[in-house]
Structures are given as structure tokens and as C-alpha cells.
Amino acid sequence: MLKLENIHSYYGKSHVLEGVSLQVEAGELVTLLGRNGAGKTTTLKSIVGLVDTPRGEITFNGHDIRGMQSFRIARQGIALVPEHRGIFGILSVEENLRIATRKQSRWQLDDIYHWFPRLEERRRNSGNALSGGEQQMLAIARALLNDPKILLLDEPTEGLAPVIVDEIIRILTAIREEGLPVLLVEQNLRVCEAVADRHYILEQGQVVYQGRADAFKADPAIRDRYLALSA
Amino acid sequence: MLNVYLFQVLNGLGLGMIYFLISVGLTLIFGLLNFVNFAHGAFFLLGSYLCYTLVTLTGNFWLALVAGPLVIAMLAWALERSLIQRIYHLPHTFQILVTLGIALIIQELSIMIWGPVGKSVPTPELLQGVVRFGNFAYPIYRLFLIAFSAGVAILLWLLLERTRFGALVRAGSESTEMVSLLGSNIFRLFSITFALGVGLAGLAGVLSAPLRGAHPFIGPEVLGLAFVVVVIGGMGSFSGALVAGLLVGVVQSLMTTLWPQGASLMIYAAMAVVILLRPYGLFGRA
Numbered sequence: 001m002l003k004l005e006n007i008h009s010y011y012g013k014s015h016v017l018e019g020v021s022l023q024v025e026a027g028e029l030v031t032l033l034g035r036n037g038a039g040k041t042t043t044l045k046s047i048v049g050l051v052d053t054p055r056g057e058i059t060f061n062g063h064d065i066r067g068m069q070s071f072r073i074a075r076q077g078i079a080l081v082p083e084h085r086g087i088f089g090i091l092s093v094e095e096n097l098r099i100a101t102r103k104q105s106r107w108q109l110d111d112i113y114h115w116f117p118r119l120e121e122r123r124r125n126s127g128n129a130l131s132g133g134e135q136q137m138l139a140i141a142r143a144l145l146n147d148p149k150i151l152l153l154d155e156p157t158e159g160l161a162p163v164i165v166d167e168i169i170r171i172l173t174a175i176r177e178e179g180l181p182v183l184l185v186e187q188n189l190r191v192c193e194a195v196a197d198r199h200y201i202l203e204q205g206q207v208v209y210q211g212r213a214d215a216f217k218a219d220p221a222i223r224d225r226y227l228a229l230s231a
Numbered sequence: 232m233l234n235v236y237l238f239q240v241l242n243g244l245g246l247g248m249i250y251f252l253i254s255v256g257l258t259l260i261f262g263l264l265n266f267v268n269f270a271h272g273a274f275f276l277l278g279s280y281l282c283y284t285l286v287t288l289t290g291n292f293w294l295a296l297v298a299g300p301l302v303i304a305m306l307a308w309a310l311e312r313s314l315i316q317r318i319y320h321l322p323h324t325f326q327i328l329v330t331l332g333i334a335l336i337i338q339e340l341s342i343m344i345w346g347p348v349g350k351s352v353p354t355p356e357l358l359q360g361v362v363r364f365g366n367f368a369y370p371i372y373r374l375f376l377i378a379f380s381a382g383v384a385i386l387l388w389l390l391l392e393r394t395r396f397g398a399l400v401r402a403g404s405e406s407t408e409m410v411s412l413l414g415s416n417i418f419r420l421f422s423i424t425f426a427l428g429v430g431l432a433g434l435a436g437v438l439s440a441p442l443r444g445a446h447p448f449i450g451p452e453v454l455g456l457a458f459v460v461v462v463i464g465g466m467g468s469f470s471g472a473l474v475a476g477l478l479v480g481v482v483q484s485l486m487t488t489l490w491p492q493g494a495s496l497m498i499y500a501a502m503a504v505v506i507l508l509r510p511y512g513l514f515g516r517a
Contacts, residue, residue: 048412050408050412069411069418070408070411070412071410071411071412071413071414071415071416071417074411074412074413074414075414079412080412082409082412086406086408086409086412088401088402088405088406088409089405090401090404090405090516091398091401091402095398095402096402098395098398099395099398099399099402099410099413099415100413100414102414142413146413146414147414
């Protein structure tokens with residue numbers, strides 16, 4: 001469904017992705033792991049057209065989307081929830097949601113309020129009055145209203161308290177059960193192991209490992225080699 | 232004596248609404264596009280001249296009131312698509328250079344078309360004369376100006392606060408990138424906002440023409456005042472433009488009775504005080 005083939009991405013002159021290939025199939029939840037600076041966020045940004053990707057192929061349902069403008073990529077159904085969450089602080093919670101609604105989306109405002117009752121309680125509050133966890137939920141909820149065919153999440157549990165992390169795991173599981181594919185960048189291995197079908201590990205802008213969740217879990221050596229904080 | 236002050240306060244409100252219309256366009260454009268438009272005063276000038284020409288040709292002020300701002304908004308749209316859009320990413324100094332050039336072109340073209348001497352525009356027939364309250368008389372056109380601008384202000388507020396378009400403009404003033412990620416065509420939003428903001432300057436020009444006529448060298452003065460209003464009110468703030476516009480209008484108007492030589496001085500002194508006490512303006516945010 002989403003396929004990256006040997007992509008190279010640059011921030012100005014610095015070569016950040018050096019030939020990344022990966023794919024996400026229908027209904028799959030795939031994680032992208034790796035240490036800080038490995039190129040995880042850059043991979044997500046390359047997919048949605050925020051980073052210059054002069055070489056390689058990015059296709060979505062067979063359509064070439066590399067080099068397209070971000071808003072056109074978003075309209076194809078690729079919804080990125082960025083690391084900083086991108087909540088509009090001067091808009092109310094409901095306005096944040098309403099600007100993302102699309103009539104053809106499987107999820108409408110009522111469904112979202114049913115899934116996230118907390119957001120309905122706070123619908124008149126401004127975006128910057130929300131806690132970190134509420135902002136993350138709002139960001140995910142907003143992406144769901146935007147008629148997504150795939151969700152790209154960048155470290156959704158970063159900086160959140162353990163109870164909120166459990167809540168995010170519950171949400172991710174529910175999204176997976178709905179059949180919406182997800183590409184998840186996450187540092188928290190507990191979250192990854194709880195929800196993922198497959199994992200990729202990036203190192204210095206290249207994919208150095210890929211495997212199914214059970215294989216990854218059974219082999220602690222991989223974790224130690226690629227993800228442990230190195231000396 | 233009290234009537235003199237009442238007269239000047241009303242004058243100030245009318246003047247203030249004109250300042251509001253000019254500066255709200257400037258502040259909208261700056262807020263969303265982070266773009267400094269030094270041609271803003273020139274579009275005001277063009278509005279006044281379009282009003283003059285349309286009234287001279289057709290005798291119909293109402294036509295000028297509708298068509299003038301529309302023509303200017305379309306012109307702004309075309310300019311945005313062809314030129315302005317290419318310089319958003321440049322530093323403000325470059326934007327000033329380009330828009331100052333546009334302002335000069337508009338000014339010189341106006342002189343070529345309408346001559347170096349200002350033109351006066353008659354007050355529309357329906358709005359001639361005065362209204363009397365006891366022994367106090369006030370020109371109808373000036374009352375119309377206040378009421379009409381207030382109507383425009385309300386419509387604009389509804390547009391910005393109660394519609395999806397308005398929410399997108401406000402969202403875009405925080406992060407254009409995130410607006411794009413939600414699938415909205417940010418470039419179209421830019422074009423519409425630029426045309427809207429410039430169209431409002433044109434509307435202000437049309438409205439002020441029956442009072443002050445059309446003058447080829449009014450641009451820089453109008454631009455200066457608009458910047459004062461935006462700085463006092465706060466960059467990107469609708470309420471700031473309204474409150475500061477009225478404040479500047481009323482103060483300027485009262486000063487012409489109290490101390491005419493000091494009128495401009497007071498305005499800039501007020502701006503200096505606001506910058507010292509509230510660097511982001513009365514309604515601005517950091």
C-alpha cells in the first residue's frame with residue numbers, strides 16, 4: 001500500500017536518508033525504530049513531502065507521490081501526526097477538529113467524541129490549554145477526521161505519563177482493529193511490542209533490520225545491538 | 232463647547248474605522264503570510280481614484296463601493312499569483328523592496344492617468360446634508376461611514392471566527408505546515424487572504440474619497456498610519472486593529488481641536504509608549 005524504494009533525502013546539503021526502503025501493507029501496524037538521529041522522523045517527513053527527496057520512489061496505492069505538494073499528499077489519505085503534535089493553540093479543541101473534517105471520512109466528529117469523551121468535555125477550551133496527553137489525543141483524533149488511508153505517527157508517547165501511555169496503546173490497538181494501517185515511530189519499546197505486526201530498524205539513514213514482531217521479541221540480541229544506548 | 236468635542240469624537244470614530252479597514256488587511260496579511268506589504272497604502276490610493284472615476288463616469292457611488300474593492304482584490308490576486316507568491320520565503324527587507332517598488336509604480340501610474348493634482352469626489356446624493364439632534368448637526372455621510380464600516384467589521388469578524396476559512400487563516404498564522412498536512416491548499420489560502428486584505432485597503436480608499444478626495448501622494452501617509460495602528464494593536468490581531476484604529480482616529484481628531492500641531496506627534500508618542508510597555512501591542516501575542 002505504502003512503499004518506499006531506496007529513497008535519499010536531504011536537509012539542505014546534509015544527506016540524511018541514504019537509500020531507505022520499506023513498505024506498509026493494508027491493515028498492518030509497522031514500527032520504525034532506531035536511535036536518535038537515525039532518520040526516523042526524516043523518513044516520515046519525506047513521505048508527506050516536507051523534506052526534499054530527490055532520489056528514490058515513494059508510491060501510495062501504486063501512485064507516485066514523491067515530490068508532490070504536502071496538501072496533495074494529505075488528500076491522498078496519508079495523515080501525519082508530527083512529533084510536536086501540531087495543535088493550533090489559538091483555536092478551540094473543536095475548531096482544531098473541524099478544520100480537518102472531510103465528509104467522505106469513515107470517522108466523523110460524533111465518532112471521535114465517542115472514542116475520545118475527554119475531547120468533547122474540553123471542546124470549547126483552546127488548544128494550548130490542553131495537557132500533553134490531551135494534545136496527543138486531539139492530534140490523533142484530528143488525523144482520523146481527515147479521511148486517512150494510512151496514519152503516520154511520530155513518537156506519540158514521548159513525554160507522557162505511564163497511565164497516558166497505556167491510553168495511547170489502547171487507542172493504537174483500536175485503530176489497528178479498525179483496519180487502518182499505521183507507520184509508527186516510537187522510542188518506547190513496550191508500546192511497540194504491544195501493538196506492532198512488524199518492525200524496521202534504522203541506523204544512519206539506512207534500514208539495518210526488519211522482522212516480524214514475534215521474531216523481534218524472541219531475539220534480544222537485536223535490541224541490544226541496534227537500540228541499546230551505546231557506550 | 233461640548234458639541235465641538237462630540238463632533239470631533241464622531242469624526243474620530245469615522246476616521247478610526249477607515250484606519251481599521253486599512254490596518255486589518257495589513258495585519259491579516261502579516262499574520263498569515265508573515266509578509267510585509269509596503270504597497271498597502273498604494274492600494275488605498277487606487278481605491279480612492281477608482282471611486283473618483285466610477286462616480287464621474289456613472290454618477291453612482293454605490294457601484295463604486297462594490298466594484299472598487301472587487302477590482303482591487305482581483306488585481307491583488309493576480310499580483311499575488313504572479314509575483315508576491317515567489318517572495319514569501321525571502322527576508323522582510325526584500326519584501327519591503329519589492330512592495331515599495333509596486334507602491335511607486337501604482338503612484339506614478341496614478342499621476343499619469345489622473346494627473347498630479349488631487350481629485351475631489353462628490354458626496355452621494357442620498358447621503359448629502361446633515362442630521363440634527365437638537366442644536367447639534369452632523370453630516371449624514373460621516374454617520375453612514377461609521378455604520379457601514381461597523382457592518383464590514385462584524386462580517387469580517389464572523390468570517391474569521393465562525394467559518395472554516397477563518398479557522399484555517401488563524402491556524403495558518405500558527406503553522407502553515409500543519410495546515411498543509413491536513414490537506415488544505417495553503418497556497419490558495421494565501422492568495423485569498425492577500426486579495427481580501429488588499430481589497431479592504433481599497434474599500435477604505437473608496438469610503439474616504441467623498442471626504443478627502445483622491446491624492447496621488449497619500450500612499451506613504453496611509454501606510455505609516457496603518458503600521459502605527461498595527462504596532463499599537465498587535466501584529467496579526469483583529470481586535471487590536473479595531474481598538475487601535477479607533478483609538479488613533481479619535482485621538483487624532485480631538486487633537487485637531489486641542490493642539491493641531493501636535494496631532495501626529497501624539498500618535499507616534501502613543502506608539503512609543505505601547506512599544507515600551509507592551510512590545511507585542513495591546514492584543515498581540517509573542
